[in-house]
Amino acid sequence: MSPLVGVIMGSKSDWSTMSHSVDMLETLGIPYEVQVVSAHRTPDLLFSYAEKAHERGVQVIIAGAGGAAHLPGMCAAKTHLPVLGVPVQSSMLSGVDSLLSIVQMPAGVPVATLSIGKAGAINAALLAASIIGHQHPEIHTALNAFREQQTQTVLDNPDPREA
Numbered sequence: 703m704s705p706l707v708g709v710i711m712g713s714k715s716d717w718s719t720m721s722h723s724v725d726m727l728e729t730l731g732i733p734y735e736v737q738v739v740s741a742h743r744t745p746d747l748l749f750s751y752a753e754k755a756h757e758r759g760v761q762v763i764i765a766g767a768g769g770a771a772h773l774p775g776m777c778a779a780k781t782h783l784p785v786l787g788v789p790v791q792s793s794m795l796s797g798v799d800s801l802l803s804i805v806q807m808p809a810g811v812p813v814a815t816l817s818i819g820k821a822g823a824i825n826a827a828l829l830a831a832s833i834i835g836h837q838h839p840e841i842h843t844a845l846n847a848f849r850e851q852q853t854q855t856v857l858d859n860p861d862p863r864e865a
């Protein structure tokens with residue numbers, strides 16, 4: 703099946719964070735593609751990626767980047783697809799730089815910004831599932847099953863002292 707979600711990141715060094723998006727997409731059975739694309743280092747590649755993603759059937763783009771994280775915003779500038787931005791935790795400023803770079807978009811070019819790091823990467827995949835689940839009942843069902851299991855796990859383990 704052609705990919706429904708495109709996962710891009712500014713550098714291979716982002717993989718330890720962005721792999722959590724991919725893991726969750728796999729858990730939910732969502733076809734995806736994954737690639738390193740940088741607005742700074744490979745601007746022409748980013749433009750062609752963003753312009754052509756919908757032709758491959760991609761419906762949502764998850765873009766992770768750290769530091770001066772212009773990738774999600776520049777990607778959003780070149781596509782009508784929803785772009786979910788994941789701020790990667792940077793070594794110097796702990797990802798606050800990434801977060802502010804992604805979240806403060808000018809009106810007219812939105813990026814849906816997640817939280818810094820692993821939680822943001824996981825939630826980007828869950829948000830993608832929410833978005834495309836309306837058109838894909840099997841993804842909607844998988845998302846509901848994940849949430850029910852998550853709830854049940856908490857209910858089944860109420861004692862914080864137990865492992």
Ligand SMILES: Nc1c(C(=O)O)ncn1[C@@H]1O[C@H](COP(=O)(O)O)[C@@H](O)[C@H]1O
Pocket residue numbers: 711712713714715716739740741742743766767768769770771772773774790
């Ligand atoms: N923020 C961006 C962009 C971009 O926004 O285009 N391209 C690379 N990067 C970020 O630079 C950080 C360090 O990258 P290296 O580890 O390759 O030096 C990574 O977190 C990457 O997302």
